[in-house]
Amino acid sequence: MRILILGGTTFLGRHLVDAAAARGHEVTILTRGRRDPQPFPEVERLRGDRLTDDLAALDNRTWDSAIDTSGIAPRAVRNTLKHLQGAVGHYIYLSSIAAYEDFGLPGITENDPLRPPLLDDQASIETGDDYGALKAGCEQLLGDALGEQLAIIRPSLIVGPHDPTDRFTYWVRRIAQGGDVLAPAPPEQWVQIVDTRDLAAWLIKSCETGRSGVYNVGNPEKSLTLDKVLDECARVTRSDALIDWVHEDFLLEAGVMPWTELPLWIPAKEAAMRGFTSMDTRRAASAGLKCRPLAATIRDLWAWDRSRETSLKAGLTPDRESQLLEQWRMNQARWL
């Protein structure tokens, strides 16, 4: 098959290229050329900018399938549709769990309401605000234009090698380093993730079958907890880490930012976010999405992380973690 990837050089896109090549497909990627595409000498590389409608490279071409990983802004989607309408037989759009309106309850299904779609993105894309509403806007534009040719994917947290956000990577690196590790209580809070390679393999198979419809993606609802993740990190990295489970009220009072400064953490008291880590993902599982064992994700992520020398974009700095642990130990009676 001929597959066009709108994106392809950061994270999921790279794994899509790998997965497509492994299945013998002809791959074209379209990017602005700002990132190093060297891992893929065999891939056709088109230059273009979806935001400025600099997309002549797409004209007079056809593909069997397109996978859109770079559509954050409705403007980008609108521009792309002008050039691709009638030129692709099938289209997969990477949306997000963030497109849903209400995370108050676990078990969000694909039929739950989305945020009011934002179709004019001029202000929001610069700041990263309104990400979910922009995704809902992109979904709407694509749905109107493509109908049954379209599959919409709403992933939970995507994890694995080349993750530019470092959110899951923080825990792997931190546990591997050992010693006293600060973690947000309660240990049994739900975690929902998908390994980027599992998602990529399933998306390429979805191109082959022309899959349409909407799919939540992540490990099965309520199958994974934070303590299981951290235990598995310790087992895989053979770490002596000792976890100090710290009360969330202490962390919030100390100004620790959930999700970014302590990745995977959604405070239990934030009732409006209770469903964020426990979507219903049965539809994708029935459609063949397979999640590899957590240990395999951690092992490969750890190997990749050790191959680069960089400080992390997410998680506590060592100084901040030890200060917080010290304060916690002196004052914990107040919180227990």
Ligand SMILES: NC(=O)c1ccc[n+]([C@@H]2O[C@H](COP(=O)([O-])OP(=O)(O)OC[C@H]3O[C@@H](n4cnc5c(N)ncnc54)[C@H](OP(=O)(O)O)[C@@H]3O)[C@@H](O)[C@H]2O)c1
């Ligand atoms: N990470 C998560 O946990 C998560 C969760 C849910 C959903 N998602 C969604 O999953 C998708 C995956 O993103 P990814 O970064 O992994 O994909 P990717 O395909 O690996 O990287 C994004 C690509 O888009 C290109 N790009 C960016 N802006 C562009 C523009 N204006 N015109 C043309 N190309 C452009 C970038 O290259 P250049 O910079 O060179 O142009 C890059 O190749 C995203 O849509 C994201 O919203 C992610």
